Amino acid sequence: MTDLDSDVVLSLRGVRKTFGPVVALKHMDLTVRRGRVHTLLGENGAGKSTLMKILAGVYTPTEGKMVLGGAPYAPVDPRDASDRGLAIVFQELSLCNNLTVAENILATREPSRAGFINDRRLVEQAEALVRELGLPIKVRMRVGALSIAQRQLVEIAKGLSHDADIVILDEPTSSLSDSEAEILFRIIERLKAAGKAIIYISHRMEEIMRLSDDITVIRDGEYVKTLDRNETTIEELIALMVGRRMDELYPARIGAPPDPASAPVLSVSSLTRAGEFEDISFDLRRGEILGFFGLIGSGRSEVMNAIFGMRRATGTVQLDGKPVSIRSASQAIAHGIGFVTENRKEEGLVLSHAVRPNISMAALASVSGRAGFLDTGRERREAQAEVKRLAIRTNSIETITGTLSGGNQQKIVLAKWLATKPRVLILDEPTRGVDVGAKFEIYRIIRQLAAEGTAIIMVSSELPEVLGLSDRVVILSEGRIGKIAPRSDLTPERVMRFATGHF
Incomplete structure (x- = not known):
């Protein structure tokens, strides 16, 4: 040529x-x-x-x-x-x-x-x-x-x-x-x-x-x-x-999968919001990665917003078997729920701010003293710890977040929620717009969190991602659950059949 x-x-x-x-x-x-x-x-x-x-x-x-x-x-x-x-x-x-x-x-x-x-x-x-x-x-x-x-x-x-x-x-x-x-x-x-x-x-x-x-x-x-x-x-x-070979994109599970007979950390029953989703019911256990898959318009993100208190819905949400009323994001955080939204630019980060305040913004209570004033030394130490833990590539925790790559920005969103020590972590399109190398690192982090006992809901429009990481999969079709099944029982063709309403 x-x-x-x-x-x-x-x-x-x-x-x-x-x-x-x-x-x-x-x-x-x-x-x-x-x-x-x-x-x-x-x-x-x-x-x-x-x-x-x-x-x-x-x-x-x-x-x-x-x-x-x-x-x-x-x-x-x-x-x-x-x-x-x-x-x-x-x-x-x-x-x-x-x-x-x-x-x-x-x-x-x-x-x-x-x-x-x-x-x-x-x-x-x-x-x-x-x-x-x-x-x-x-x-x-x-x-x-x-x-x-x-x-x-x-x-x-x-x-x-x-x-x-x-x-x-x-x-x-x-x-x-x-x-x-x-x-x-x-x-x-x-x-x-x-x-x-x-x-x-x-x-x-x-x-x-x-x-x-x-x-x-x-x-x-x-x-x-x-x-x-x-x-x-x-x-x-x-x-x-x-610059290196990746034998497997999806890291293997660390340890045994959660016992299906164990008590759920999160139980959702008959969650309904008119015009968006209806009769959503599922359980989530400690250390489990529960995948959510559905076509656009199936209500995936809307269900997550309702669980996190950002949308009003009828139905019941229980944590450790006890009913809870979550009417706002701050109440969800207080109950130990974190939420990585699909739109990191508008909803997950303040791009004009440095890495440090972006990591601490959802966990200010944990980095503040008794009088309510920010303990900047503690904030820096915790931000540094998360940067190291997630291998975030930045010259400094004072680097402006908007200057970093998409993969590193996504890891900062993860760091923000990990700083809250969540028991339940909702991940909505966790690898949207990031490259293969960054995806592998995010998958590794998700696996490690599950191994540490975090209960994870992972919403993704990428079917290989859902099948590559999930223990079980919830398949939505037009706002309703078409199927909940263990990963081992599913093929891409079977998932798409349920997602398109061909039960």
């Missing part, structure tokens, strides 16, 4: 980016061709985001050469990059929650009449695009009323709302169910057939092997290798990405 190939639409050679003494991207080569999906693969912090921001005109490269469509490419800002035919859908949502879907999709390009936005044409254009893409979204709805998965689909529609030669998709399925991901995959096939070049970023290896034509691996800010999808394996890609 050479830059003279007629189908090459984008070429990068020796691209480097530094921020003062910090080297964010050491050396990057990339050749992207029309009608193909070119996947960028690397751990969090490998340099993928820096490269995307260079292509999008957010950053200017320190060194290197970029050629787009046969001409030198040096976008001065994102609008310039867009005008040159590049569309990008970032993993982090850039939507305005108080605006409608239509207003978000066509932001800055609204149809106007006599200097005023033409609302009728705005809705018509947005509806035409949503219909063309096959997205199950109503364009008049406020984005703030949508689920995270639906917002992700809106973000995708926004990125595809103008014609582009190159479409960059950064972790587009990180919050999508399998059925919604299939919608995206069909869109990608249409883009390929139309001769568009797609740069795809994902940590889901099965997805990468399905969609990719070419795969470029980046490690520690440096180009490693480009491979044809048909000439490589998942094992080879992981070894190139992390």
Whole structure:
């Protein structure tokens, strides 16, 4: 493959980016061709985001050469990059929650009449695009009323709302169910057939092997290798990405599984919230990992919010056999329940604050003196202990959390709840948007917590993850329990049958 190939639409050679003494991207080569999906693969912090921001005109490269469509490419800002035919859908949502879907999709390009936005044409254009893409979204709805998965689909529609030669998709399925991901995959096939070049970023290896034509691996800010999808394996890609082989992604259970006859730590009976879920009943035992699986709209996260006191619901919740009334998150914490929510950016962390206060924020009572004042020395010691325990990669506990990789941010959310010494820990999409290496570390932490006696509920839209870690699995379908079964009794096909209501 050479830059003279007629189908090459984008070429990068020796691209480097530094921020003062910090080297964010050491050396990057990339050749992207029309009608193909070119996947960028690397751990969090490998340099993928820096490269995307260079292509999008957010950053200017320190060194290197970029050629787009046969001409030198040096976008001065994102609008310039867009005008040159590049569309990008970032993993982090850039939507305005108080605006409608239509207003978000066509932001800055609204149809106007006599200097005023033409609302009728705005809705018509947005509806035409949503219909063309096959997205199950109503364009008049406020984005703030949508689920995270639906917002992700809106973000995708926004990125595809103008014609582009190159479409960059950064972790587009990180919050999508399998059925919604299939919608995206069909869109990608249409883009390929139309001769568009797609740069795809994902940590889901099965997805990468399905969609990719070419795969470029980046490690520690440096180009490693480009491979044809048909000439490589998942094992080879992981070894190139992390610099070591992983014989098993899911660590083995530590010790014996919990005794089914033992008394449950948590019992939920007939939990119901009209329009969201109905008659949810299950038990959770000490040291157990109870997986929750269901398609988007099945009520997984809504059930967890109700248990944690963030949603009103009827039914009974018992801890150690005694009924409890949990009406707020603070009451849940007081009862020994922790909750890692699926949206770490908005609900789990204060990204502008340092690592230290993010870890201590849910356990301030334990790091405060008798008079109620914060014991900063104790807070530092406990934060340092959690950083060491979870192998969080940070220069200091005073480092701003938002500057760390997604995997390290997720471990800080875990650290925050572990600091509360929870007896029950709810994990909603615990590895969303993190790379294979970080996933393995998070899985190891989950296994260790279970071995120490923590009762764990793990909600995940990734079926291999649920089957790889759970002792038992609760399968939800349209707000009801379709099946509760030991992991050993389940196959992916059987789980999907219950999840789609085919009992």
